[in-house]
Amino acid sequence: MGIIERRQRQKTEVRTSILQAAWEVVLTEGWQALSIRKIADAIEYSAPVIYTHFESKDAILHEFTKEGFRLLTEAITQQRDSQTDASRQLEAMAEGYWNFAFAHKEYYQLMFGLGIPACEQVKRTVEMKEFADIVHAVIQEVIRAGSQPSIDAFLKYHTYLSILHGLVSIQMTGLNETVNPWSKLVLKDAVNGFIKALDG
Amino acid sequence: MGIIERRQRQKTEVRTSILQAAWEVVLTEGWQALSIRKIADAIEYSAPVIYTHFESKDAILHEFTKEGFRLLTEAITQQRDSQTDASRQLEAMAEGYWNFAFAHKEYYQLMFGLGIPACEQVKRTVEMKEFADIVHAVIQEVIRAGSQPSIDAFLKYHTYLSILHGLVSIQMTGLNETVNPWSKLVLKDAVNGFIKALDG
DNA sequence: TAGTAAAGTTAACACCGTTATAAAAGCTAT
DNA sequence: ATAGCTTTTATAACGGTGTTAACTTTACTA
Numbered sequence: 001m002g003i004i005e006r007r008q009r010q011k012t013e014v015r016t017s018i019l020q021a022a023w024e025v026v027l028t029e030g031w032q033a034l035s036i037r038k039i040a041d042a043i044e045y046s047a048p049v050i051y052t053h054f055e056s057k058d059a060i061l062h063e064f065t066k067e068g069f070r071l072l073t074e075a076i077t078q079q080r081d082s083q084t085d086a087s088r089q090l091e092a093m094a095e096g097y098w099n100f101a102f103a104h105k106e107y108y109q110l111m112f113g114l115g116i117p118a119c120e121q122v123k124r125t126v127e128m129k130e131f132a133d134i135v136h137a138v139i140q141e142v143i144r145a146g147s148q149p150s151i152d153a154f155l156k157y158h159t160y161l162s163i164l165h166g167l168v169s170i171q172m173t174g175l176n177e178t179v180n181p182w183s184k185l186v187l188k189d190a191v192n193g194f195i196k197a198l199d200g
Numbered sequence: 201m202g203i204i205e206r207r208q209r210q211k212t213e214v215r216t217s218i219l220q221a222a223w224e225v226v227l228t229e230g231w232q233a234l235s236i237r238k239i240a241d242a243i244e245y246s247a248p249v250i251y252t253h254f255e256s257k258d259a260i261l262h263e264f265t266k267e268g269f270r271l272l273t274e275a276i277t278q279q280r281d282s283q284t285d286a287s288r289q290l291e292a293m294a295e296g297y298w299n300f301a302f303a304h305k306e307y308y309q310l311m312f313g314l315g316i317p318a319c320e321q322v323k324r325t326v327e328m329k330e331f332a333d334i335v336h337a338v339i340q341e342v343i344r345a346g347s348q349p350s351i352d353a354f355l356k357y358h359t360y361l362s363i364l365h366g367l368v369s370i371q372m373t374g375l376n377e378t379v380n381p382w383s384k385l386v387l388k389d390a391v392n393g394f395i396k397a398l399d400g
Numbered sequence: 401t402a403g404t405a406a407a408g409t410t411a412a413c414a415c416c417g418t419t420a421t422a423a424a425a426g427c428t429a430t
Numbered sequence: 431a432t433a434g435c436t437t438t439t440a441t442a443a444c445g446g447t448g449t450t451a452a453c454t455t456t457a458c459t460a
Binding site: 003035036037047048051056057 | 448457
């Protein structure tokens with residue numbers, strides 16, 4: 001009596017087809033456009049069947065974030081093993097991380113909670129530009145007063161902002177398990193390192 | 201005939217009441233929970249009137265991101281002026297940035313497109329932990345092989361990740377106007393600085 | 401073949417952003 | 431003051447969302 005076995009098999013088949021259909025939508029329309037009904041249409045079932053395989057829509061997305069971390073882990077592991085020196089490994093892993101992020105943009109956005117639609121227009125606002133100008137000016141001054149005047153201030157501006165934003169957003173999305181006072185040390189650590197490299 | 205003047209005055213009154221009501225919702229329930237109907241309820245008007253003041257819901261949110269950048273600019277300007285030395289200014293601005301982000305969490309999330317609900321659970325998955333372990337191990341090795349073995353590997357792990365995530369997400373959200381090849385320089389710049397500080 | 405358990409369906413609930421249409425209110429000119 | 435016009439506001443609707451209750455169909459068992 002392989003009936004329950006076959007049933008189990010069919011059930012997992014539907015499950016994977018849900019994930020496949022969902023991922024198709026995410027790839028072509030972005031994860032914001034994913035809907036239960038769209039998945040149901042694609043797999044040629046009615047919408048409620050999806051809830052026999054996943055607790056909620058979030059659970060489906062969560063599945064993708066897990067898969068994303070698996071892929072990212074694979075990528076950086078490969079990068080690590082391409083080098084023997086630990087420092088070079090760290091360097092290579094950074095590049096692997098970067099490449100993964102843009103090769104699998106949708107995964108990355110899900111993994112780190114990125115993507116408000118309104119964000120695209122912000123870069124063109126005067127408010128953003130004013131902010132950028134102030135930071136840029138100070139960095140320029142640090143370079144001017146330092147021992148390496150040939151450093152590109154624009155490059156350093158982006159680096160500075162990225163470090164700050166990275167620290168904040170990783171803390172904010174709750175992706176690290178440490179508490180607040182501790183992570184302010186990380187801020188000081190990173191910024192001091194950055195400034196040291198700037199003013200030489 | 202101050203009639204049209206009064207009408208203009210009343211119109212702007214409704215406009216600001218919309219923004220106030222909207223912000224109230226954002227503060228108490230998060231920006232995901234904001235809806236046109238909720239705003240309409242709060243200001244005791246029907247939903248369509250909102251569209252005589254704002255083109256769309258996104259336009260309302262966009263208003264807040266602009267306000268957010270104004271506040272952030274104010275904060276870092278104040279921090280800058282608390283110091284005379286440019287390097288110290290940059291340091292103070294970083295702290296100002298950090299404080300702003302967590303003092304005005306909702307603003308920051310809107311400004312940088314943060315906040316997928318599913319993100320909270322990720323930190324508890326094995327997939328995330330495995331990834332963390334690999335990176336942590338390499339950093340530990342770099343420290344061991346370097347000239348400052350007393351450096352905290354855990355702290356550096358967070359710093360490393362934050363730098364990477366910051367670079368990626370700022371690039372991805374399109375908040376900087378430069379193109380891809382250029383920003384890979386920023387990556388190399390930041391990572392090399394980080395590694396130098398690590399292996400001494 | 402009757403009865404039962406599983407699977408899958410339709411219909412509904414309570415929302416959402418947005419817009420077309422209709423009603424009410426306010427002002428102007430006779 | 432009232433008729434007519436303009437502006438303002440509301441109701442109703444469209445097409446969508448996640449999710450669940452109730453019902454029907456299918457598949458299997460005795």
